[in-house]
Amino acid sequence: MAAIACRDLCFSYPNGVRALQAIDLAVASGEFVSLIGPSGCGKSTLLRVVADLLQPESGGVAIAGKPPRAARTARRIAMVFQEPALLGWRRAAPNVELPLELAGKRNAAARSKARELLARVGLGDMADRLPAQMSGGQRQRVAIARALIQEPEVLLMDEPFGALDQITRDEMNEALLRIWEDTKITVLFVTHSIAEAVYLSDRVAVFTPRPGALRSVIEIPLPRPRLHAIRRDPSFFHLENRVLAALEGRASEPNPPVVANA
Amino acid sequence: MADTPNTGLPAPAPAARPPSGKRSGGVVLDILLPTLALLAIFAFWQAYVVFEHVPMFLFPRLDDTLHSLADNFGDIWSSLLTTLQEAALGFLIGNLAAILGASIFVHSRFAERTFFPVAVIVQTIPIIVWSPMLVIVFPTDSLYPQVGVSFLITFFPALVNMTRGLREVDPLHLELFRLLNATRWQIYRKLRWPGAIPALFATLRITSTLSLIGAIVGEYVAGGGQGLGYDLITAKQSLDTPKVMAITLATSVTGVIIFLLVAALERVVLRRRGL
Numbered sequence: 001m002a003a004i005a006c007r008d009l010c011f012s013y014p015n016g017v018r019a020l021q022a023i024d025l026a027v028a029s030g031e032f033v034s035l036i037g038p039s040g041c042g043k044s045t046l047l048r049v050v051a052d053l054l055q056p057e058s059g060g061v062a063i064a065g066k067p068p069r070a071a072r073t074a075r076r077i078a079m080v081f082q083e084p085a086l087l088g089w090r091r092a093a094p095n096v097e098l099p100l101e102l103a104g105k106r107n108a109a110a111r112s113k114a115r116e117l118l119a120r121v122g123l124g125d126m127a128d129r130l131p132a133q134m135s136g137g138q139r140q141r142v143a144i145a146r147a148l149i150q151e152p153e154v155l156l157m158d159e160p161f162g163a164l165d166q167i168t169r170d171e172m173n174e175a176l177l178r179i180w181e182d183t184k185i186t187v188l189f190v191t192h193s194i195a196e197a198v199y200l201s202d203r204v205a206v207f208t209p210r211p212g213a214l215r216s217v218i219e220i221p222l223p224r225p226r227l228h229a230i231r232r233d234p235s236f237f238h239l240e241n242r243v244l245a246a247l248e249g250r251a252s253e254p255n256p257p258v259v260a261n262a
Numbered sequence: 263m264a265d266t267p268n269t270g271l272p273a274p275a276p277a278a279r280p281p282s283g284k285r286s287g288g289v290v291l292d293i294l295l296p297t298l299a300l301l302a303i304f305a306f307w308q309a310y311v312v313f314e315h316v317p318m319f320l321f322p323r324l325d326d327t328l329h330s331l332a333d334n335f336g337d338i339w340s341s342l343l344t345t346l347q348e349a350a351l352g353f354l355i356g357n358l359a360a361i362l363g364a365s366i367f368v369h370s371r372f373a374e375r376t377f378f379p380v381a382v383i384v385q386t387i388p389i390i391v392w393s394p395m396l397v398i399v400f401p402t403d404s405l406y407p408q409v410g411v412s413f414l415i416t417f418f419p420a421l422v423n424m425t426r427g428l429r430e431v432d433p434l435h436l437e438l439f440r441l442l443n444a445t446r447w448q449i450y451r452k453l454r455w456p457g458a459i460p461a462l463f464a465t466l467r468i469t470s471t472l473s474l475i476g477a478i479v480g481e482y483v484a485g486g487g488q489g490l491g492y493d494l495i496t497a498k499q500s501l502d503t504p505k506v507m508a509i510t511l512a513t514s515v516t517g518v519i520i521f522l523l524v525a526a527l528e529r530v531v532l533r534r535r536g537l
Contacts, residue, residue: 072441073443087453087456089456089457089535101452102439102444
């Protein structure tokens with residue numbers, strides 16, 4: 001059974017603008033799928049429909065065969081937003097504990113789990129820092145730890161590294177890959193970066209401009225565990241080009257055309 | 263990002279904000295500058311009255327005012343205690359009622375649509391119109407009519423401020439809490455309320471001085487025969503302008519002290535939360 005299954009999913013905003021057009025997408029359990037497409041094509045909307053934060057107009061979503069509401073109320077859906085969305089008055093550890101606290105589990109186990117997860121995202125010594133005392137990358141790591149503490153069935157990531165500089169972004173990609181390899185959690189990942197999508201994903205789903213429809217889904221058969229060096233491999237460039245071609249609506253070309261000087 | 267110079271080196275982690283907000287110049291300037299401004303005003307006051315030969319029944323000199331303050335200190339002090347009681351009650355009841363109202367408003371648009379216009383209308387009615395009603399409703403020589411006026415002056419700004427403080431939540435936080443299946447109570451308790459703490463202190467600062475003014479106005483118009491407001495009337499009627507200004511000075515000093523106390527409390531609380 002697919003971890004996430006969208007069947008003929010359509011969504012329109014209350015003002016009548018159609019954001020999603022007949023999306024059919026199945027994500028297998030433990031799979032890492034990226035959504036890429038032009039701004040405003042409805043990728044984030046799709047995440048919110050999967051998360052039961054928005055209701056589809058027609059068609060439907062199933063998470064492990066059940067409606068999203070069941071997964072959400074069981075707190076099995078975690079989300080990481082473009083902004084860390086940390087509570088500014090809480091230190092890192094209590095921020096990570098929030099999902100358990102809201103589930104009525106405010107105990108020593110929750111506290112030690114939060115510390116453990118902070119160590120896992122590389123912030124073992126920052127548990128008592130306030131968000132204002134951390135860098136953007138560190139804050140986003142806290143947000144990832146907060147998502148993981150729920151032990152979610154699916155992890156939805158809405159351009160989580162979009163606000164970070166390139167160097168921090170590369171570090172975060174590494175960190176996320178290592179965590180995903182350990183946990184084998186199902187991830188749906190929205191991004192604007194082709195390189196990021198290719199580097200992280202098992203498959204990349206390419207969206208058309210609004211209303212967002214799936215143009216194509218590209219397999220990324222790069223071996224795992226993936227190391228940073230693979231980004232300089234010709235096969236990596238080739239896959240980037242395929243995604244780019246799909247974004248631009250061209251047929252995929254085996255090799256990028258070379259402009260010859262006459 | 264765009265305005266950092268490109269040094270070709272890896273960007274350093276953004277500087278963490280220091281946990282305590284120390285400003286340049288610090289406390290000395292904070293005290294020195296307002297003191298200088300006040301002294302300038304006092305000097306102008308004294309010079310104007312002396313050189314323009316303003317008669318005392320119109321406006322007193324500064325030194326006469328200070329003499330009057332010294333001579334009447336006992337009276338003014340006991341009146342001040344009465345006024346402070348009324349102000350404290352008006353402050354407390356006004357803020358509690360406002361917080362309660364704001365908490366209801368953020369949970370019920372219906373309640374807000376029904377009662378906010380009423381609050382606005384109540385606010386537009388001059389205090390002078392209220393005073394007879396308050397005197398009728400409450401026992402005559404009690405403190406309550408004055409407390410009522412203090413409440414009326416305090417409540418509305420507190421309500422507006424707290425409603426905004428509790429309502430304005432980061433939409434992303436709200437989405438996170440909804441995703442986590444939080445109850446409305448949890449959203450209130452763990453998101454709205456902590457987020458409204460700065461608004462709460464802004465409210466307390468404003469209403470701390472307003473409640474004092476409210477109590478004095480209450481004594482003035484609904485007069486129970488005691489308190490600074492009543493003293494003001496009697497001093498004014500006997501053309502004792504130095505006493506009028508002495509009472510005014512005492513009121514101002516008290517207001518400033520209360521304001522500073524609230525500001526100090528705010529600093530302690532916000533520092534504990536690292537804000």
